[in-house]
Amino acid sequence: MNPQAAELNAVLQTEGAAALRLLSQKGKAIFFPRKGLVAQGMDAKGKAINASIGEAKEDDGTPLRLAPLASRIELNPADAFSYAPSFGKPQLRDRWAQMMKEKNPSLKDATLSRPVVTNALTHGLSVAGYLFVDEGDSIIVPRHFWGNYRLVFAEAHGAKLETFETFNGDGPEAGFNTAGLEETLLAPGEKKILLLNFPNNPTGYTPTGAEMDAIEAAVLKAAEAGKTVLVMTDDAYFGLVFREGIYEESPFVRFTNLHENVVACKVDGATKEDYVWGFRVGFLTFAGKGLSPKALAALEDKAAGTVRGSISNDSHLAQSLLLAAYDDPAYAGEKARAFALLKERHDAVDAELAAHPEYAQRFVALPYNSGYFMCVRIATGDAEAVRQELLKNYDTGVIALGDLIRVAFSSLPKAQIPTLFANLYAACGNV
Ligand SMILES: Cc1ncc(COP(=O)(O)O)c(C=O)c1O
Known part of the structure; x- marks a missing residue:
């Protein structure tokens, strides 16, 4: 093993043992190459003659750039054309951390890693998979999950997706199946990986406060039984809770200081929170009762090493645009408009x-x-037949998932919603 990886693992051994137990073989081996090219580039920064980095410069020292691009970008060229660090743009990492605490008041005094920037959430999940999932590991998810988890975790890392029923009943009044979650967590096995995604894709469900208490209690029970638990939260749709009595913080807040055997890994980003699907900016943040700040920094290094080895670094242009937006006085009002x-x-x-x-x-x-x-x-169970009928005779597109049809109400003008359901009703009657 590379000595830099061994150094990180030694820190985790003494200051974050649960995280070391949870790391995959690849997660144990990865490190951020602080002593290589990057370090030499840092040494050269600010020197009168800097012939160290792989970025071309104009004669005045600003990034060499093409006018058809530069003319469309109002940002400082250095914030757009040059590389961002593999860890992410430092100001954006800190700003995101600060905003995370504002959005989740329970995190006020929590000890967290500094967020590491990823190429949005899919890549964040993939980096977490690299760090924590070995071939044959199970990932516990409710039965209704985002289908791309199959590629990210099962195909890429050989995980088995171990599901439990999402709801404890059939109708709209049912609640989250916390008993099913607990049973799956307490089943045999020392290493448990739980993946929570609320608001959920595809169901649009977020648990109530009482259900979140039960989810937390189930994880605690597993930890007290001697299991080591990684709780990954996919917070893609964070902030979009539309009813009273529904839990409004990220489930992550429940696991940052729960038990020495629990490590929390928050996967989030600007994609849906800031309506920038094509920008590709996400974050990975770690926490856990048994993890010291040094252990959290070791996990940051491992995450940034995984970024360095996959995409090298994330779009500086997108990171700088977001940072500028967060500082814009119009930002809060625009977020409120989009929420409404x-x-x-x-x-x-x-x-x-x-x-x-x-x-x-x-x-x-x-x-x-x-x-x-x-x-x-x-009712007939054949959602695909209904989907085909909607396409053919009603000019309407939806997603069929087994016996379910998923409706993305988010993408429809309000005026189209009655017609959509009328079409659905009619199409169901025709098949
Ligand atoms: C639950 C969930 N997680 C993650 C993502 C992917 O987000 P990103 O576009 O940031 O990779 C999606 C997108 O559809 C999603 O539904």
């Missing part, structure tokens, strides 16, 4: 289903209260 727009569409779905009790003969909504989506269960 999505909430209005969510509420329109509620109203439409309430106004048409006959719809329940052909489809029933699963519980939803947040995020971009909601799902309905098709």
